[in-house]
Amino acid sequence: MKTGIDAISFDVANIHLPIKTLAVARNIEPEKLEKGLGLLKMTLPDVHQDAVVFGANALTKLILDNEINLNEISRIYVGTESAIDSSKPISSFLISLMEQKFGEDALAECDVVDFTFACIGGVDALQNCLDFVKLNPSKKAIVVTTDFAKYDLNSTGEYTQGAGALAMLITSNPRIIAFGDNWATSTKGVFDFFKPYRTISKEAIINNESNDPWFDNLEAEIEIHKDQPVFDGQYSNQCYMDRTRNAYFSFKKLKNTTETLYNTWNSIIMHLPYSFQGRRMLSEIYALDHAEKIISENIEPADYQNKIKEVAKSEEYKKFVTEKLQPAELASSLIGNLYTGSIFMGLLSTLAHYYDTKNDVAGSSFGFLAYGSGSKSKVFEGTIQPEWQSALAKTKLFENLTASTEIGLETYESLHKKEQKQSVLTPKNEWVLDRIEKEIPNLLGARYYKWID
Numbered sequence: 134m135k136t137g138i139d140a141i142s143f144d145v146a147n148i149h150l151p152i153k154t155l156a157v158a159r160n161i162e163p164e165k166l167e168k169g170l171g172l173l174k175m176t177l178p179d180v181h182q183d184a185v186v187f188g189a190n191a192l193t194k195l196i197l198d199n200e201i202n203l204n205e206i207s208r209i210y211v212g213t214e215s216a217i218d219s220s221k222p223i224s225s226f227l228i229s230l231m232e233q234k235f236g237e238d239a240l241a242e243c244d245v246v247d248f249t250f251a252c253i254g255g256v257d258a259l260q261n262c263l264d265f266v267k268l269n270p271s272k273k274a275i276v277v278t279t280d281f282a283k284y285d286l287n288s289t290g291e292y293t294q295g296a297g298a299l300a301m302l303i304t305s306n307p308r309i310i311a312f313g314d315n316w317a318t319s320t321k322g323v324f325d326f327f328k329p330y331r332t333i334s335k336e337a338i339i340n341n342e343s344n345d346p347w348f349d350n351l352e353a354e355i356e357i358h359k360d361q362p363v364f365d366g367q368y369s370n371q372c373y374m375d376r377t378r379n380a381y382f383s384f385k386k387l388k389n390t391t392e393t394l395y396n397t398w399n400s401i402i403m404h405l406p407y408s409f410q411g412r413r414m415l416s417e418i419y420a421l422d423h424a425e426k427i428i429s430e431n432i433e434p435a436d437y438q439n440k441i442k443e444v445a446k447s448e449e450y451k452k453f454v455t456e457k458l459q460p461a462e463l464a465s466s467l468i469g470n471l472y473t474g475s476i477f478m479g480l481l482s483t484l485a486h487y488y489d490t491k492n493d494v495a496g497s498s499f500g501f502l503a504y505g506s507g508s509k510s511k512v513f514e515g516t517i518q519p520e521w522q523s524a525l526a527k528t529k530l531f532e533n534l535t536a537s538t539e540i541g542l543e544t545y546e547s548l549h550k551k552e553q554k555q556s557v558l559t560p561k562n563e564w565v566l567d568r569i570e571k572e573i574p575n576l577l578g579a580r581y582y583k584w585i586d
């Protein structure tokens with residue numbers, strides 16, 4: 134029996150800053166960002182949007198577009214690293230919003246939980262749901278990935294920001310993609326990118342903030358959480374490379390094959406923190422696993438990096454990138470990093486590209502190289518199913534992305550600093566953040582959402 138993704142929907146932020154505008158403002162050569170990293174636009178949330186809003190919108194679309202009977206959904210597992218609460222998971226918010234829209238008891242017996250492991254949390258949620266469906270073939274699950282990739286202003290991560298969510302229906306005999314049983318993992322505990330709680334004194338808060346009575350009960354110091362990560366960009370690239378390489382070669386062992394695996398894959402879907410990350414990182418695996426062994430096992434360490442750079446510049450590798458990686462990069466260039474959703478957006482981008490160019494890829498094999506900082510990689514593969522085109526007919530990914538509204542630098546910075554009070558776009562047919570409770574002591578900080586027709 135096959136298990137995999139039966140339906141996909143998405144909701145990404147529909148305002149963006151052109152990457153050129155940011156490059157000029159930060160005194161960076163636009164060509165570096167556009168041609169070196171493959172960035173064109175950077176999406177960001179409007180005033181009324183957060184990770185719950187994106188997740189709820191993607192989930193609502195999935196339910197409505199596919200006429201899903203919610204009584205059939207046994208679990209909704211969320212991958213996210215943009216939690217808005219240390220106790221109440223985003224999945225709990227999603228349940229309450231679905232109750233508002235589809236009725237009190239719609240998901241009363243549904244199991245929900247969040248998975249957090251940086252960008253790979255969505256893949257962890259998927260793997261769990263696939264195992265569940267394998268054991269219970271008549272049951273269905275939904276995976277939601279939702280994040281706001283926010284970096285400090287003027288940091289090297291600033292041009293890789295993005296925001297949005299995907300929702301995927303996981304079933305037996307799926308219409309879009311069926312996954313294989315082999316999953317290879319490579320893990321190592323590192324500090325390449327993380328979002329620590331930071332200590333701040335009560336005095337500093339009171340001096341900066343209002344007379345909110347909540348502050349009276351504070352200890353001398355409290356720990357606050359910031360959306361933006363602490364990170365070391367080049368080291369995070371090294372961790373990405375090391376984990377994906379190790380997972381790739383473990384995957385070959387699991388499959389008990391000496392075949393050059395990526396040659397058997399029509400498309401390669403990787404975690405893309407920015408569009409060209411996959412092509413920049415895969416050249417090492419390509420060189421190591423090439424049929425004619427571009428890098429021999431006995432190469433001198435000093436020559437190793439030079440050889441990989443040479444491979445990355447070769448015409449053969451460029452052709453390989455165009456064929457196998459580029460379709461997944463298209464959406465990333467227009468969105469930016471989606472953290473947990475990035476790898477699934479790569480899948481959707483590839484399928485939407487083949488859909489729009491009328492190329493039936495049914496029966497072809499896709500390889501997946503997932504990564505999450507901290508750090509972990511998983512490598513797995515799937516086969517595109519005969520009904521993939523009809524299952525994606527309503528998705529219209531690129532139509533949606535080109536309709537995004539451009540904003541200027543001033544609006545971007547004011548949204549980033551949370552100084553903007555008025556939404557840039559008027560919400561329609563979507564969930565919005567309505568208010569955050571500021572008065573009632575036992576509900577302080579509770580976030581409320583509503584549907585706007």
Ligand SMILES: CC(C)(COP(=O)([O-])OP(=O)([O-])OC[C@H]1O[C@@H](n2cnc3c(N)ncnc32)[C@H](O)[C@@H]1OP(=O)([O-])[O-])[C@@H](O)C(=O)NCCC(=O)NCCSC(=O)C[C@@](C)(O)CC(=O)[O-]
Pocket residue numbers: 162164165166168169170214250251252253289290293326364365366367369370373404405406407410413470472504505506
């Ligand atoms: C990603 C970095 C490190 C990039 O860092 P950087 O210093 O901006 O860029 P770079 O120097 O690494 O690369 C610039 C590229 O542009 C080229 N270039 C230069 N000038 C020109 C020009 N004029 N015309 C054309 N090309 C030009 C240059 O040659 C080079 O390409 P290469 O040759 O190496 O392929 C930075 O943006 C960053 O720190 N980002 C945040 C962290 C990150 O995204 N890390 C990625 C790996 S970790 C990960 O993926 C997990 C993550 C981040 O998603 C979090 C999670 O798991 O939750």
